Structures are given as C-alpha cells and as structure tokens.
Amino acid sequence: MEYMGMTNEQYKGFLLNELEDWEEALEKAKEEGAKETAKKAEKQIRKINKMLEF
Numbered sequence: 001m002e003y004m005g006m007t008n009e010q011y012k013g014f015l016l017n018e019l020e021d022w023e024e025a026l027e028k029a030k031e032e033g034a035k036e037t038a039k040k041a042e043k044q045i046r047k048i049n050k051m052l053e054f
Contacts, residue, residue: 012052019048 006014026041028034 008054015048015052019045019052022048 022041022044026038026045029038029041
C-alpha cells in the first residue's frame with residue numbers, strides 16, 4: 001500500500017494542535033517573565049497562523 005500523506009483536513013488539525021501548544025507556552029512564558037521564550041512562541045504562532053491561511 002502506498003502512503004499518500006496527510007489530507008488538508010488532517011494537516012489543518014495538526015497545525016491547530018501545534019497552535020494550541022504554542023499559545024499555552026506563550027502564556028506560561030509571560031507568567032514567568034521569560035521574554036526570549038515568549039518571543040520564540042510568538043514567532044511560531046505567527047508562522048502557524050500563516051500556514052492556516054490556505
């Protein structure tokens with residue numbers, strides 16, 4: 001059987017899960033005053049949101 005990859009719906013679901021994880025990380029980083037971690041989380045959130053625009 002050939003592997004066909006993810007469907008668009010599966011990929012979108014994966015991205016939404018990743019987005020949720022990064023949003024939680026951002027919230028924690030802000031609570032703890034971890035500015036560099038917060039910047040990284042914000043960058044990842046922006047990237048995921050761009051990928052979700054399809």
